Each structure stands twice: as C-alpha cells, then as structure tokens.
Amino acid sequence: MTDTARSAAPAADLLAKFDPLIAQREALLATGVKDPFSLVMEKVLSPTRAICNGRETILLGTYNYMGMTFDDDVIAAGKRALDEFGSxxxxxxxLNGTYQGHKECEDALKDFYAMDHAMVFSTGYQANLGIISTIAGKGDYIVLDIDSHASIYDGCKMGDAEIVPFRHNDIGAMEKRLARIPAGAGKLVVLEGVYSMLGDIAPLKEMxxxxxxxxxxxLVDEAHSMxxxxxxxxxxAEDQGxxxxxxxIIGTFSKSVGTVGGFCVSNHPKFEILRLVCRPYVFTASLPPSVVATAATSIRKLMHGSNKRAHLWENSKRLHAGLKALGFTLGSETPQSAIVAVIMPDLEKGAAMWEALLAEGLYVNLARPPATPAGMTLLRCSLCAEHSSEEVGQILTMFENAGKATGVIG
Known part of the structure; x- marks a missing residue:
C-alpha cells in the first residue's frame, strides 16, 4: 500500500463509544421534554431563588447548603480582593500563585478543623485527584466504597494503586477486603461522610x-457534610467522634462554603512535602484572589453557624417526611443529610417529573446512570439553610402537583 493510500484511510471515530448515550438522549428529547442537563439560570436572585426560563424559580438542586453565596461579608471580601490583587x-x-489570601484561607481551614496543616486546590475534584494519587501509588492498595465519587476513582487510577472496592456502606465487606491485602503493603481506606446521590451517611466510627x-x-471526603x-x-467524622x-480530610468550597475550590486538612507530620510532589497542585494555576477571600470569610463565619445548621436540619426533616407522606420513594428511610433523593421509576418518568417541577417553579437535579448507584434514576433535592419554612411548604405542594400530573404518585 502506498503512502498516499495510507493517508486516505478513514480515521476511526473515537467518539463512537458514546453512540448509545447519544441515542438515549435523542430518544428522550424526541418525547418533547426539555433537556434537563442544559438549564440556564438567567439571573440568580438569592441562595434559594433564580430566574429560569423567564420565571422566578425555587432552587432545590444547588448544594448551597449554608446559603453563603449572597452573604454580605463574603461578597465584600471578594470585592476588596479583586480591587487590591486583581482578577x-x-x-x-x-511559583507566583500563592498570595496572602491563599495563606489566610489555609489558616481559616486549620482553625475550622483544629488541624495542623491545610492545602488549598483549585477544585474539590483536584483535591481528591491530587492527594489520593500522591499518597497511594504502584504497589499500594486503596480500599474504597463502590459508590465513591468519580474524582476518588480517578485519583486511584492516576496513582496506579491497586483498587479494592467493597459494597456500599458494608462494614463486613470492607473488613474482608482489608484482610486479603498482603502483609506489609501500603493501605489507604477512602470513605465519604455523605454520599452525594442518595444523601446517606457512612458508618465511619466502625469503618x-x-x-x-x-x-x-x-482519607474521608466530607464535601457534602462540611x-x-x-x-x-x-x-x-466529627459527628461520630x-x-x-x-x-x-478532603473537602470543597463549592458546597457549604459557597464558592469554588478544594482542600485537604491533616495532622500528618510529613504533610507539607505534598506541596512539592502533588501534580494537580504543582501544575495548576491557583485560585483567583477574590475566590480565596470569599472562601476564607465564609469558612470563618461557618465556625459560628449553629443556628443555620439547626434550621437546615429542620428543613431536611420536614421535606423528607412530607415527600414520604405524599407517596414518593426516597433514597433513605430517615433524613440523614441535606440531600433528599426521590427515586423515579425510569429515566423517561424522571425527565417528565423534572420538567413538571420546573413548570411549577421548582428546580431539582435529575440524576441518571452511570452517576447513580444500582442503575437508579432519581431527583436529587439539596436543601439550603436559607430556605424558609414557607418555601419548604411550597416545595411539597409543587411535588404533589407534579407527581400527580406525571403519574409518579396516585
């Protein structure tokens, strides 16, 4: 075969592996439902309200657990940093990416957790990717819950450690996996405090x-509990003593802190060496000064957030009980976190329910396989400490109306 013939050969379509997903998406949109994964918020009014499709909508799918995104002190700190340090x-x-604000943010984290060391990353994803891949490498073993976040799995792959998964929250299965690891091998157990899909907590004390x-x-990822x-x-981990x-401990600023970024805190005496060997830390541009300023201010305010925490628990318990009473199938028997998962019969019904809720004026997350466990489709509700009691009542009415309109409940 000539060089010309070789160059004319058709290239393999590297995106062909996504054809089944493309077909599934096209079939879903062909039913007339809006694309649930491309919603645009035209204006955000508060931690709990936004303009979506031209109308005011209650937000119940933002992970803004403590409602810090519009806090006056947080916004003022970001504006000052923008003026003083640039964009x-x-x-x-x-290299040149550590400003005074980055150190102040790490100091705030050390005070919040009462730990010796804190390391701020550009995202929570990078925090897991960087820390896990750096501390556990080839020849080491990582024992992890099978429902672990994608960033945890990617951190394991990047470090080339042996991955040993166990059934979700199964203490006995975890112990059996650990017992089979060769003596003398490096071992890391990775757990999450709250699992993001169903909102259930891990039995950390026993594990x-x-x-x-x-x-x-x-290593414990506390992204959805911090x-x-x-x-x-x-x-x-604190709650269970x-x-x-x-x-x-890995965490993120994109949930309760109300901005963007990730972190790791630790008391390990050798922790600081990670700043020189952790690739997603060394080779990534640091967070903008305005972001670390908002994060530091928010973290320090969260140290005195007991009233907000109490109100958020009230909201979670009320929503969980109300949805259960209406006949919806929930991801947990009791409220365990600020996440309430409403399980749908299938993707088509879930998408219809999502659209019906949006028409009612309520935004939630539609989650589908492979992101969800056991092939479930669910509507993931994440409550906010700024949701009023009246808003929770409105949310329950909207769920009842949408559930009956779509046939999800009788």
Missing amino acids: GTTGSRV IGIAKAHGAMV GFIGPNGRGV VIDQVDF
Missing part, C-alpha cells in the same frame, strides 16, 4: 476502627 494569579501555588486495626491510613453535620460543622483518627 487572577496567572501561576501555580509553587475507621477496622481500617486502623489493619494498619491502613484513612459546615452542616457535626457540633462544629466539621462533618460526619472519630475525626482524630482520620489521616486526611
């Missing part, structure tokens, strides 16, 4: 005890 750093943390008995280090769960809002046994 960005144009460099990584190990961490087993991990330590097998000589494993422990600021809300625990006496000081430090998460499920085992935070001192956790080697690394």
Whole structure:
C-alpha cells in the first residue's frame, strides 16, 4: 500500500463509544421534554431563588447548603480582593500563585478543623485527584466504597494503586477486603461522610476502627457534610467522634462554603512535602484572589453557624417526611443529610417529573446512570439553610402537583 493510500484511510471515530448515550438522549428529547442537563439560570436572585426560563424559580438542586453565596461579608471580601490583587494569579501555588489570601484561607481551614496543616486546590475534584494519587501509588492498595465519587476513582487510577472496592456502606465487606491485602503493603481506606446521590451517611466510627486495626491510613471526603453535620460543622467524622483518627480530610468550597475550590486538612507530620510532589497542585494555576477571600470569610463565619445548621436540619426533616407522606420513594428511610433523593421509576418518568417541577417553579437535579448507584434514576433535592419554612411548604405542594400530573404518585 502506498503512502498516499495510507493517508486516505478513514480515521476511526473515537467518539463512537458514546453512540448509545447519544441515542438515549435523542430518544428522550424526541418525547418533547426539555433537556434537563442544559438549564440556564438567567439571573440568580438569592441562595434559594433564580430566574429560569423567564420565571422566578425555587432552587432545590444547588448544594448551597449554608446559603453563603449572597452573604454580605463574603461578597465584600471578594470585592476588596479583586480591587487590591486583581482578577487572577496567572501561576501555580509553587511559583507566583500563592498570595496572602491563599495563606489566610489555609489558616481559616486549620482553625475550622483544629488541624495542623491545610492545602488549598483549585477544585474539590483536584483535591481528591491530587492527594489520593500522591499518597497511594504502584504497589499500594486503596480500599474504597463502590459508590465513591468519580474524582476518588480517578485519583486511584492516576496513582496506579491497586483498587479494592467493597459494597456500599458494608462494614463486613470492607473488613474482608482489608484482610486479603498482603502483609506489609501500603493501605489507604477512602470513605465519604455523605454520599452525594442518595444523601446517606457512612458508618465511619466502625469503618475507621477496622481500617486502623489493619494498619491502613484513612482519607474521608466530607464535601457534602462540611459546615452542616457535626457540633462544629466539621462533618460526619466529627459527628461520630472519630475525626482524630482520620489521616486526611478532603473537602470543597463549592458546597457549604459557597464558592469554588478544594482542600485537604491533616495532622500528618510529613504533610507539607505534598506541596512539592502533588501534580494537580504543582501544575495548576491557583485560585483567583477574590475566590480565596470569599472562601476564607465564609469558612470563618461557618465556625459560628449553629443556628443555620439547626434550621437546615429542620428543613431536611420536614421535606423528607412530607415527600414520604405524599407517596414518593426516597433514597433513605430517615433524613440523614441535606440531600433528599426521590427515586423515579425510569429515566423517561424522571425527565417528565423534572420538567413538571420546573413548570411549577421548582428546580431539582435529575440524576441518571452511570452517576447513580444500582442503575437508579432519581431527583436529587439539596436543601439550603436559607430556605424558609414557607418555601419548604411550597416545595411539597409543587411535588404533589407534579407527581400527580406525571403519574409518579396516585
């Protein structure tokens, strides 16, 4: 075959692997439903309200758990930093990308968690990617819950450690996996405080005890519990009395803190070396000064957020009980976090219900496989401490109307 013939050969379509998903999406849109994954918020009015499709809509799918996005002090801090330091750093943390605000943000995290070390990343995804891939590498073993977040799995793959998954929240299965790991091998157990799809919590007290008995280090992702769960809002590990046994806590600023970014806190005496060897930290531009300023201000205010935490728990309990009474199938028997998952019969019904809720003036998340466990389609509701009691009542009425209109409830 000539060189010309070779160059004329058709290239393989590297996107062909997505054809089944493309077909599924086209079939869904052919039913007339709006695309639930391309909603545009034309204007955000508050932590709980936005203009969507030209009408005021209650937000119940934003992860803005503590409602800090419109806090006056947080916004003022961001504006000051923008005026004093400009719009960005144009460099990584190990070069020119560490400003005074980055250190102040890390100091706020150390005070919040009462820990010795804190490391701020550009996103929560990068925090998991960077820390996991750096501390567990080839020849090491990572034991993790099968329902772990994508960033956790990607961190495992990037570090080339052996991945050993166990059934969701199954203490016995986790112990069996740990017992099979060769003696002397490096072991890391990765858990989440709150699992983002169903909103259920992990039995961290028992799991961490087993991990330590097998000589494993422990990393807990508290992305969906920071600021809300625990006496000081430090998460499920604090709430269950085992935070001192956790080697690394990962979190994000994009939930309760109300901005963007990620972090890791730890008491490990060798922690600071990670700043020189963690690739997603070393080779990524640092967060803009305005972002770390808003984060630091928000974190310090969350240290005194007990009233907000109490109100958020009230909202969660009321919504969970109300939806259950209406006949909806929920992801957990009892309210365990600020996430309430409403399980749908299938994707088509879920999309119809999502659209009906939007028509009522309510935005929730439509979640589908493979992001969801056990192939479920669900409507994921994430409550906010700024939702009023009246708004929770409105939300229940909207769910009842949409549920009956779509046949999801009788």
